[in-house]
Amino acid sequence: MTSPGHAVPAARFAANEERAHWHDGALWLVRQKRDRMAGELPEWEELRERAARIKAHTCSRLAEYLEAFEREATSRGAKVHWARDADEHNRIVHGILAERGITRLVKSKSMLTEECHLNPYLIARGIEVVDTDLGERIVQLAGEPPSHIVLPAIHKKKEEIGELFHRTIGTEAGASDPTYLTGAARIHLREKFLAAQAGLTGVNFAVAETGGVVVCTNEGNADMGTSFPPVHIACMGVEKLVPRLEDLSVFIRLLARSATGQPITTYTSHFHGPMAGGELHVVIVDNGRSRLLADEAFRGALACIRCGACMNTCPVFRRSGGHSYGWTIPGPIGSVLAPGRDPAAHYSLPFASSLCGSCDDVCPVKIPLHDHLLERRRQLVAAPARGLLGKRFTMRVARMVLGSRALYELGGRVARLFLRHGPRWLLYGPWNVWGRQRELPPAPVRTFRDAWRTRGTGHG
């Protein structure tokens, strides 16, 4: 399986410059809010360091902490399920629903279930699945995947949402007032909450020491979805663990500040065992994570708490949109993770970065994202792959030329001659991708080294 690569859909997104700037501006605003919040905590950098260390420690003893979590969660009355991969995860969730004859499920936001493609799996088996996070509901009604892990519908303008709502939930034609649309969604979702037989949530953090899971939302939809129906299914990747309750405070302080520039999410809900008369199922999923853990070069990426800060700060993401990445998790962290799963399908993603490193510096758990992207490039290049022949050849020639002073000087002379005297139609022919929107650099007669030689004894 091969994908057209990031550059093509990215160019399409950027071709509508007004829209690309609108998208860029919306996310830059979030980045600025994040900066203000980070700036208000004098201990911000220390918190990031501590979070990174807690994650590294937890990953180093992951099996131990997972077992402790299972023990504690079970003792509090939760049922813990283990899923090796997406398919097993989907089967477990479906099994829980099918055994109880449940056909109506409400969900709060969970990137894991997006990753596992749970919705289509359940819908194909006759279950109504309703995403209840407003942004998620918007993309679900539009039949699109989320374009951002925290702001799933950030690519949609309010007018487009108005039109979508008019078509799907019957709002007035032409209405695009956000308050009106949100109100309509609220009424629409309330019916779904009241009718639901089970609620599914993601998990932001799971605490090994207490066996509890923690879900952070701004809309309270996770709480609604787990308070009305008697069955709560919480799905989490193995990396969501923190050892102790006290460690949680570090992450709670970092998460919302990094994600949306809020001091804390409106709701931070702790679930310790099922509610009275209900059931709590925790589905713990590997789906490639233990492979990542075993990979020394990239295991740091497991620390990700899915705050989305790397997307908001990424100058490429802001101008190319989340869908251009073609994977559940877009942006810098997605571009590190995706090629680990399917190098051929996601070949272009590590190259969809200018390696500016801004993502490293906003990451609340200090994942060296741009170093990881560079490492992925090395890994992809080292593996035999199609479509690389031309690039490989160019690089080999470049190495030969640059590896010899004589060839380097000769090559430079020829290139500069061509740049100086070549006709414009040839210089700026279709071969010249640089020159589509940019002028070529000047081509002076003398190089620095020429000038240096004739410079005399150290004075120009």
Add this chain to the structure above:
Amino acid sequence: MKVALFIPCYVDQFYPAVGLATARVLERFGCQVVFPEEQTCCGQPMANAGFAGEAEPLARRFLDVFRGYEAIVCPSGSCTSMVRNHYHGLVGGDPRYPAVRAATYELCEFLIDVLKIGRVQGRFPKRVGLHQSCHGLRELRLGSGSERNVAAFNKVGLLLQSLEGLQLVSLTRPDECCGFGGTFAVNEEAISCLMGRDRIADHVRAGAEVVTGTDVSCLMHLEGLARRSKTPLAFRHVAEILAEAMGASAAREERP
């Protein structure tokens, strides 16, 4: 102090004036400047594209050429960072590497950290926009950067602001990437150019007459875009501004 000039290949070929300005600034501050003529390229273009195998011989060649110098100074943050931060995977086991690594500096950080120069005597009466190139900023930490909550500092800005008459304009996004990114500039041409045009617009809005920075690669990209759109902005490497301000410039003889 004896200083070996590390002149990036594209500066050598296309921007000789930047290399000469670098030499003159260093000489003004009392350095004895030499140019090891065997140097070619540090290997960054290959390394950044993922071709470690092609970059390695160039990294080794760099060690051959520059071993034994007390100071190696480069008018590029990106090439300096290549040697400092990305050579370990290529020539990390080479016994010559630690000394070469420790001796390699970007020009502004050399002036401030090694020569301990806080002020530059000189005059440059223009409104200047500082483009903070990413690798200098985030890999060499030439400045604090807008992302981190650390005490604010800016080595390049400090030198520029000490010049009489120079006014640094304030940008709305003082350290966003220009979109050059090596092969990214061609692989992702559309995004690269949009990023660059957005940077230019920021400088124009802020009233800059001259855009400067530590890396000619970024400036080459920005200047290429500005010239195409006939935006009246001048682009000068920070070494050129310092040299001219100090009267150490041989005017612009090498600049077409």
